[in-house]
Amino acid sequence: MRFSYILLFIYIALIASCLIITNPLWGYIITIIILTNLLQLKTNIVFLFIYFPIRPFITEFNTGLLFLGDAIIVLSFLQVIFIERDRLKTIFLKSHFMVYFYLFLAFGAATAIVSNVPLASIIFQLRTLGIMSLLVYILCSNYWQPKDLSRIVNTSMITALILSLHGIVEKVFSRTYLFPETWSEWELASVNAERVYGMLANPNVLATYLLIVFWLSFLPIQNDSKITRLYPIIRPIILGTTLLTVSRGAFIAFAVGFAIYLVLTRDLKTLQKLTLSAILAFTFIYYPATSNWTSNIHPIESDEHIEESPEQSSQYDSFFQRITTMLSDDTIQASTEWGRIYIVIKGLELFKNSPVLGHGFGTFGDAATLRYGSPIYEQYEIESRIYSDNQYVNILASTGITGIILLIALIVSLLKKLFPIIGHRERATLIMLTIVLLILASFYNILEDQVFMVYYFTILGYLINFNNFKDVS
Structure with a gap:
């Protein structure tokens, strides 16, 4: 089975058209068109790594695309079962x-x-x-084959870059530009309104996504693509945007995971690249974005349960303050109450x-x-x-x-x-x-x-x- 970048770009164009033609019927038509390419198994699977990170954003404009990813997975599974029927056991x-x-x-x-x-x-x-x-x-x-995994990583890096740039725009322009109007009108406590939600409409989900893509970029995968030359530039942008989500849980999980991975592999080169990316992320992304944060915030709603009280919102002016106050008496009391x-x-x-x-x-x-x-x-x-x-x-x-x-x-x-x-x-x-x-x-x-x-x-x-x-x- 072959992989086609041309077909992948066609998929992207079809999805983009749903941002203009917002009638759900058009979304259903696009879904059917994509699903008819059953023989393009590899292309369809790689497309999932574009679709799922932007699904909340695109389905906000066109609900007809809501189950496209699920349908691709199910049909691809059935296709594999049919083709591999002699070795299913x-x-x-x-x-x-x-x-x-x-x-x-x-x-x-x-x-x-x-x-x-x-x-x-x-x-x-x-x-x-x-x-x-x-x-x-x-x-x-x-x-x-290994090159298929490299395609997934490359696709993920470009997608994560786009989501990161969108998140930076969201932060700098206070959710007034390139952001769905319905999201901008949602109410949110000021502690969460300062966080970047991105196309995933949730700072924790966005941070988890960006960090796993960030980590994948360090894996020793067979990858001769020219995109890999851009990895040193893309990594700080991804990590800087992740800092803007102020997601404590995601950072704790991946910090421990990274540490264990580095200890097990003793990969000093990866540690050096990671350290450099962190310095660049803070210097050129996180610090400038937070310094230019404007006061006219348009809060949006999150699926997560708000654990901080309004009285505590002023404490969380930065990612680092949010980390240091996570075990404070006031935070624990508020978390116990609601x-x-x-x-x-x-x-x-x-x-x-x-x-x-x-x-x-x-x-x-x-x-x-x-x-x-x-x-x-x-x-x-x-x-x-x-x-x-x-x-x-x-x-x-x-x-x-x-x-x-x-x-x-x-x-x-x-x-x-x-x-x-x-x-x-x-x-x-x-x-x-x-x-x-x-x-x-x-x-x-x-x-x-x-x-x-x-x-x-x-x-x-x-x-x-x-x-x-x-x-x-």
Whole structure:
């Protein structure tokens, strides 16, 4: 199967047309046109790394594009199943550890039925959690080579650069330029209004995306593209924009992950490049952007739960002040009253009432409850728009100890499967990604972050076929 840059550019042009023709019907037509190119498997998969980072932005203009990425993944999965029908057993044996993930999904759906969660809500949550996992099977087919991974990285770097420049414009022009009008009109506490939300409409999701792309640019991938010459310029822009998101959780997770990766690989060159990028990011992006921050802020709304009180907003004038005040008495008190600590307390209350089975998907703080509500919120006196922003609490409340055991079994089985067949750097990559995932789960519902999971499952699929990496070990 061939990859076509020309077709990729055509896809981009078609998507861009939906910013002008905002009728949903046109979005559906574009979706159908793209989906008809079933034989362009590689191009379609690479396109996902453009689509998902900009989906909130483009669907704000044209809702007809909302399920384009999901449809590409499902059809690509079916295509691989059909083409590889003679070796399906081999593919599924390679990825046998995924059975624990699907048992987790099945268990959460079954307990949700017992809790009288609407079927639509269950299906919605299963789609949110499970759709990206199909990439494991798509990417562990025999059609992928190291150059395909380099295309994904190059595409991601250009996309991240565009999102970063857009974020800088958002910061400098106080969300009055190149920003959807409906977003500009949303109300937000001033502490969050100072953060960059970008095309992903959420500073934490944006920071997580930019940091994983930033990290990918350091991997020793077979990459002879001229775009790699621009990496030293693009990296500081990406990192500087990430600083403007003031996302503490994302920075903590990736800082620990980077440190572990560097210790395992002892890659001093990468450390030097990382240090240089950080200095340039602060000097030429973060400091100028924050120094020129104007006062006429047009706040927008976030899906995340606001944990700081209005009285504390003046404390968070910078990323560094936000980090230093995260454990202050005032922050903890505010979080206990209506923020993350309050959510943890409520989640543990639900867990205590059903510690083994939980209450099921769509019952506490997940994407399904935001859309469809929860049948148990009134009983536990929980506000309807609550979002857990903590994957562990969400899992405990929805699937209990059983769900935790299944996910632990997934990680253990995954490591046991991949460690014997991958090289030293690939082990460091897997360890780093998994640790980042586990830390992010303390701050966000990371399994619902499709932008992060598209990368995690894609890299996982590549690692299963370690022969694809033999030239870069």
